[in-house]
Amino acid sequence: MPTDEQIFDKICELLKPYNVKNKPILRASGIMSDLEVDSTAVFDLIMELEDHYDISIPMEVISDVKTVGELVNAIQDLLNS
Amino acid sequence: MSGPKSTADGEKVAASGLSIFSKYDPLKQRVDVVKKLGVDPFDMTFDDIMSATRGRIGNREIILAGTNNYLGLTFDPSTRASAKDAIDRHGTGTTGSRIANGTYVEHEQLERDLAAHLGKPSCIVFTTGYVTNLAAMAGLAGPNDVIFIDADAHACIIDGTRLAGTTTVRFRHNNPADLDKRLARQKIPEGGHALVVIEGLYSMFGDIAPIDEFVAVAHKHGAYLYVDEAHSYGVFGETGAGIAEEQGVLDKIDFYSGTFSKSLASVGGFCASRHPEFELLRKVMRPYMFTASAAPSNICAAQAALDAIKTRPELRHNIMARAAQLHAGLSDMGFELCAPASPVIAVRRDNEVQAAMEWNWLLQEGVYVNLAVPPGTPESSSLLRISVSAAHTEEDVNAILSRFKALKDNGDDIIAEMMRRMQASA
Numbered sequence: 001m002p003t004d005e006q007i008f009d010k011i012c013e014l015l016k017p018y019n020v021k022n023k024p025i026l027r028a029s030g031i032m033s034d035l036e037v038d039s040t041a042v043f044d045l046i047m048e049l050e051d052h053y054d055i056s057i058p059m060e061v062i063s064d065v066k067t068v069g070e071l072v073n074a075i076q077d078l079l080n081s
Numbered sequence: 082m083s084g085p086k087s088t089a090d091g092e093k094v095a096a097s098g099l100s101i102f103s104k105y106d107p108l109k110q111r112v113d114v115v116k117k118l119g120v121d122p123f124d125m126t127f128d129d130i131m132s133a134t135r136g137r138i139g140n141r142e143i144i145l146a147g148t149n150n151y152l153g154l155t156f157d158p159s160t161r162a163s164a165k166d167a168i169d170r171h172g173t174g175t176t177g178s179r180i181a182n183g184t185y186v187e188h189e190q191l192e193r194d195l196a197a198h199l200g201k202p203s204c205i206v207f208t209t210g211y212v213t214n215l216a217a218m219a220g221l222a223g224p225n226d227v228i229f230i231d232a233d234a235h236a237c238i239i240d241g242t243r244l245a246g247t248t249t250v251r252f253r254h255n256n257p258a259d260l261d262k263r264l265a266r267q268k269i270p271e272g273g274h275a276l277v278v279i280e281g282l283y284s285m286f287g288d289i290a291p292i293d294e295f296v297a298v299a300h301k302h303g304a305y306l307y308v309d310e311a312h313s314y315g316v317f318g319e320t321g322a323g324i325a326e327e328q329g330v331l332d333k334i335d336f337y338s339g340t341f342s343k344s345l346a347s348v349g350g351f352c353a354s355r356h357p358e359f360e361l362l363r364k365v366m367r368p369y370m371f372t373a374s375a376a377p378s379n380i381c382a383a384q385a386a387l388d389a390i391k392t393r394p395e396l397r398h399n400i401m402a403r404a405a406q407l408h409a410g411l412s413d414m415g416f417e418l419c420a421p422a423s424p425v426i427a428v429r430r431d432n433e434v435q436a437a438m439e440w441n442w443l444l445q446e447g448v449y450v451n452l453a454v455p456p457g458t459p460e461s462s463s464l465l466r467i468s469v470s471a472a473h474t475e476e477d478v479n480a481i482l483s484r485f486k487a488l489k490d491n492g493d494d495i496i497a498e499m500m501r502r503m504q505a506s507a
């Protein structure tokens with residue numbers, strides 16, 4: 001089971017190509033609001049995370065996720081369920 | 082200063098000074114930039130539309146190359162006569178929904194004829210194509226069902242999943258192997274089913290789905306396959322029944338949706354099914370039950386267009402010939418095109434500002450295409466999107482090509498001139 005820290009690092013790595021302005025990625029960073037990742041790109045990132053962890057992250061789960069930290073938590077929850 | 086404020090007549094104003102519209106400030110900034118270029122691509126008006134391929138703005142005649150009027154039937158004598166006759170016989174509107182007073186014999190006749198054309202026992206006609214997908218998807222998928230949608234799904238399919246309110250999983254665009262993997266991964270709740278939703282011809286890039294492979298994957302997992310052929314019905318297939326017909330799997334499609342607003346030259350939508358029980362959904366689909374039905378003139382125009390689709394295969398030959406001509410011409414010039422030749426040809430540009438400037442210049446030079454920019458475009462791309470019509474002549478396509486040639490040869494000058502104009506109006 002990956003640790004919280006490992007999930008955060010993985011998200012940072014996958015976010016890199018979408019973070020065009022190269023802003024610092026914090027747990028509190030808003031994925032769309034601060035990092036300026038557009039909605040289509042967020043869903044593409046989600047597919048990569050689904051494949052990496054072999055889990056399904058339904059779209060309605062994502063609509064509640066605003067920050068990087070919330071995404072880490074959502075993945076934790078899905079891995080534990 | 083803090084606490085609530087009021088206007089002179091006692092209307093309370095938020096302490097923050099923000100209004101209900103403030104969340105759109107970033108959007109307003111983008112719109113303002115685009116407006117300085119000339120015409121707002123998302124808020125423009127034609128002073129006249131004279132034919133399926135010609136419009137007018139001021140005293141400038143415009144070649145229409147972005148209207149999804151694939152078969153060019155909006156001005157066909159048969160569709161116009163049929164619509165006028167419907168108005169004379171039944172008036173201008175139904176003033177009621179399909180479940181009240183809004184179902185006329187013509188609505189039912191069109192349903193029977195579309196069902197027959199698609200070889201399905203059931204077909205339901207809706208007020209628009211957008212409403213069709215909302216209604217059918219939300220009617221089909223209940224709380225225990227899971228919807229799988231293509232990553233490039235049209236807005237109305239995404240909104241369909243929202244109205245359905247069920248678990249929704251997205252798979253990689255046009256990738257049946259990826260769907261296979263996600264269907265295997267996703268747990269379907271007890272008593273639930275999977276509904277896979279794809280399109281035939283994708284409206285932005287103009288690329289075509291391997292529907293035959295999707296049928297195999299969906300049915301292997303016991304999932305139902307829903308195909309939106311909005312852009313391909315009437316255009317592809319031996320009898321015009323779309324890409325599913327062309328790929329030999331029309332009879333395997335569980336749900337087949339389409340619109341009247343493209344090859345059928347009208348306004349409205351339809352969904353046909355190989356499952357006769359689909360008829361029962363007329364009693365539950367809220368976007369079917371609680372909106373007025375399509376006007377008699379719209380229904381009768383679509384009926385005449387359907388007759389043309391069945392009896393005039395030359396329309397399909399024309400559009401494919403023009404699409405091939407335009408696609409070859411643009412790729413010879415070195416433009417990056419998003420897919421092989423089809424009636425939708427998307428020219429990829431470097432960024433939103435370049436695309437918006439070129440769009441304005443093309444309009445100034447008498448060619449209307451669509452501007453497509455992020456968010457919402459595949460790969461966050463900025464596109465000049467062209468849709469070809471059977472009514473375009475070889476000369477029309479040459480005229481479109483000549484403008485793109487100028488864009489290719491003098492692109493830098495054109496952009497510089499647009500920039501100057503923008504600064505002048507700043």
Ligand SMILES: Cc1ncc(COP(=O)(O)O)c(C=O)c1O
Pocket residue numbers: 209210211212214235237280284309311312340341342348349350
């Ligand atoms: C794939 C797709 N489905 C449905 C629609 C909606 O059709 P209508 O214009 O009839 O609402 C469109 C049109 O924009 C479309 O591109």
